[in-house]
Amino acid sequence: MRSRRGKTLSEADIALWRQVARSVKPLPGRAPLEPEPPPAPPIPTETSVLVVAGMATAKAASPGAPPLAPLERRLRTQLRRGRQEVEAAIDLHGMRQDEAHLALRGFLRRQQARGTRICLVVTGKGGPAPALFGAERGILRRMVPHWLGLPELRPLILGFEEAEQRHGGSGALYVRLRRLREPGA
Numbered sequence: 001m002r003s004r005r006g007k008t009l010s011e012a013d014i015a016l017w018r019q020v021a022r023s024v025k026p027l028p029g030r031a032p033l034e035p036e037p038p039p040a041p042p043i044p045t046e047t048s049v050l051v052v053a054g055m056a057t058a059k060a061a062s063p064g065a066p067p068l069a070p071l072e073r074r075l076r077t078q079l080r081r082g083r084q085e086v087e088a089a090i091d092l093h094g095m096r097q098d099e100a101h102l103a104l105r106g107f108l109r110r111q112q113a114r115g116t117r118i119c120l121v122v123t124g125k126g127g128p129a130p131a132l133f134g135a136e137r138g139i140l141r142r143m144v145p146h147w148l149g150l151p152e153l154r155p156l157i158l159g160f161e162e163a164e165q166r167h168g169g170s171g172a173l174y175v176r177l178r179r180l181r182e183p184g185a
Helices: 011-022 046-061 073-081 097-114 139-148
Strands: 088-091 118-122 157-162 172-177
Touching (some): 139 172
Parallel strands (some): 088 118
């Protein structure tokens, strides 16, 4: 479907418009909007089957993943006062999402193997300038907490929280890592 300005509307836009149109009382003499036809089921492709299988694996791994906990008040105070230092840091500025995700995974695994307890992940805040069409500002700021909650990283992490202002504020996260378990311990 095309809008008045010649742009193609997505299925989500059309569905949203129909929902809004159904909630409005029509003018006298006008018929209400006809009900939306049920969408045709998508034809599964090899890629969609792989994605669905991957989601099922992620959901199956999720119940066994340990819960995330916020930093303790004492540790937070020590970080704020400078009595506890951040042991390692990674700066994800200027990276694309796929690069940043890969770098973050590798960094957290290396730091856990080294016995690091607290690390800083700098995502940046995103600029105040409007984003170009289709681009989002501060995408890493929104995506990194999501990545830290995924089943692949949950066994490495005890918890995470926004950093203090001196360490980057809302553009950075403190990540507390779990101790690496010794085999046979």
